[in-house]
Amino acid sequence: MSRTAPRDGLRLRDLGVTPGFVVTLVLLTLASQMAFLGFLLVMKHLSDGVMDTRNGATAMGFAVLFSLAVALSGWYGHLRTRLLGALAERLGVSLRAEALQAAVRNAVRTDMAQGASVLREITKVQALFASRAALLFLELAGAVVAILVMFTLDTKLGFIGLGSAAVVAGLGVAMHLATRRRLRGSAQAMDEAEIELSAQLSHPDLVRGLGLVPATLSRWQHRYGAALAAEEATHRRTEALHEIETLVSNLLQMGAFVYVGTLLFDGSATAGMLMCVYFLMSNALHPFSHLMTGWESWAGGITAWGRLRRAMRQDSAPAPLPRDPAAPAGLLLDHLAFHPSGLPAPIIGGIALHLPPGSVCTVQGANGVGKSTLLRLVLGLLPPTAGRVLLDGQDSHHCEREEFGARIGYLPQDVQLLDTDVFNNIGRGPDAAPEAVVAAARAAGAHAMIGHLPLGYQTQAGQTAGLSAGQRRLVGLARALFGEPSLLVLDEPEVGLDGTARAELRTAVERVRLRGGIVLVVTHEPQTWADIADSRLILDAGGRWETQTGRRGSALMENGLAAHG
Numbered sequence: 001m002s003r004t005a006p007r008d009g010l011r012l013r014d015l016g017v018t019p020g021f022v023v024t025l026v027l028l029t030l031a032s033q034m035a036f037l038g039f040l041l042v043m044k045h046l047s048d049g050v051m052d053t054r055n056g057a058t059a060m061g062f063a064v065l066f067s068l069a070v071a072l073s074g075w076y077g078h079l080r081t082r083l084l085g086a087l088a089e090r091l092g093v094s095l096r097a098e099a100l101q102a103a104v105r106n107a108v109r110t111d112m113a114q115g116a117s118v119l120r121e122i123t124k125v126q127a128l129f130a131s132r133a134a135l136l137f138l139e140l141a142g143a144v145v146a147i148l149v150m151f152t153l154d155t156k157l158g159f160i161g162l163g164s165a166a167v168v169a170g171l172g173v174a175m176h177l178a179t180r181r182r183l184r185g186s187a188q189a190m191d192e193a194e195i196e197l198s199a200q201l202s203h204p205d206l207v208r209g210l211g212l213v214p215a216t217l218s219r220w221q222h223r224y225g226a227a228l229a230a231e232e233a234t235h236r237r238t239e240a241l242h243e244i245e246t247l248v249s250n251l252l253q254m255g256a257f258v259y260v261g262t263l264l265f266d267g268s269a270t271a272g273m274l275m276c277v278y279f280l281m282s283n284a285l286h287p288f289s290h291l292m293t294g295w296e297s298w299a300g301g302i303t304a305w306g307r308l309r310r311a312m313r314q315d316s317a318p319a320p321l322p323r324d325p326a327a328p329a330g331l332l333l334d335h336l337a338f339h340p341s342g343l344p345a346p347i348i349g350g351i352a353l354h355l356p357p358g359s360v361c362t363v364q365g366a367n368g369v370g371k372s373t374l375l376r377l378v379l380g381l382l383p384p385t386a387g388r389v390l391l392d393g394q395d396s397h398h399c400e401r402e403e404f405g406a407r408i409g410y411l412p413q414d415v416q417l418l419d420t421d422v423f424n425n426i427g428r429g430p431d432a433a434p435e436a437v438v439a440a441a442r443a444a445g446a447h448a449m450i451g452h453l454p455l456g457y458q459t460q461a462g463q464t465a466g467l468s469a470g471q472r473r474l475v476g477l478a479r480a481l482f483g484e485p486s487l488l489v490l491d492e493p494e495v496g497l498d499g500t501a502r503a504e505l506r507t508a509v510e511r512v513r514l515r516g517g518i519v520l521v522v523t524h525e526p527q528t529w530a531d532i533a534d535s536r537l538i539l540d541a542g543g544r545w546e547t548q549t550g551r552r553g554s555a556l557m558e559n560g561l562a563a564h565g
């Protein structure tokens, strides 16, 4: 079956950078440059006239006109900056929704800390768009106009302007080459230091309880210190190169001034032209100088943009596929394989298994053999290397996630409750019907426990709220059962539950089966599920697997007792 290519969630056009927007920016920039240059030239001609006539009132009038031109040019510039500011805001808002999802998918694929770094990239890109740095390329158009005007005044002067701009631009390129690798390295080192610290801080009890604070801090400080030193060295190098550039720019500007001065002595130039040259050289060179000054923020923004694009392309939402009408009802693992590159053998080796509605299957195997990975594949959180997972014909990876997620209940090994109250956690949001939340809590055997909490369903349930591990697991189970999902996926659900809670858990699973749901349970205690399970999926190292009929004797498996792999 052909798969639609994943969406590339990062196109400038979708974010509001339309051709119309760019044209408006360019026109504003040109208007700003023209207002300045046009008046400068008028000033030149007229001031030369004033020199001849020595008319003070006219000179004063020109001064007022010149001030108006500068003000007009400034106003155009202000409009342009506001446009860019609005774009940066829109960019941040549009990117955040997409990137948040990409960050979550990235976290599923790699780890949480790396997922969070995707969000940091947005802030950097947003800062670039909001800053003056974004305008620099537009201001280069002003440099071109200034050089053209210099050519119209005097051909040699034009070449001086062109050559000077080329020298400053060349310095910019040299600076980019000299700092590119350092900039990238120091940004990465800083990111890694931050990631390490937030990873350590996400286990405060462990770090404090085992007395690991000094060791953690010293390791982090060492890393952070190295990152800071790298950043500082890069900054110093950039500063030094910038000082060289300022010196060279000033010398070039002086050179043009001296050249027109010699023309003045010859009588082939006027005082107005001398005054113009100062401003024209400024306009010709400053955009290149600014490009160098703002280089760090440019380079940082561009690197962040590239990383964001890569992350979002890699972790963009998989394009949904329509239901396969030929697929049987229930859960189908259609030759499902997962073989990450770099591993000598697959983790999941082409599992073919069909679980019809109203069945319970346990997944067993030694530690690290791939049970949780299989569950993530079943939930569609990981893209399979080969094969597919279908729930009632719907591909679990290529699906509309909100719609598909509502049909699934999932209790992960490490129960993560959201930083909100018990009600919102169970109801997967604040809009859930209270009776559905209570029904799920009852089904999970959690209702009585919740009733004993200080604020009942309004009790906070986040990481630091103080619920016990067993209480968290019961709330997590109630969340998994909320909305009577078609597929219930449980990862070692019995861990941490007392005898009563285990009995209630078994009853809950039994009820899901009776109403036609499918339950997939990863367990290290198969005897707990022996009389409930219709089938067993046994995983072994290197992606090997086999299915066995459970004690209930339902013939659910495609391949009976045959071993595979």
Ligand SMILES: Nc1ncnc2c1ncn2[C@@H]1O[C@H](COP(=O)(O)OP(=O)(O)OP(=O)(O)O)[C@@H](O)[C@H]1O
Binding pocket: 109, 340, 343, 347, 365, 366, 367, 368, 369, 370, 371, 372, 373, 374, 413
């Ligand atoms: N994307 C991936 N790339 C490389 N290796 C991976 C990837 N996903 C999982 N693994 C590896 O596959 C192995 C199986 O991990 P998994 O958590 O699925 O095991 P498990 O059977 O659930 O173990 P346990 O019973 O201890 O919970 C681990 O060694 C893990 O590091």
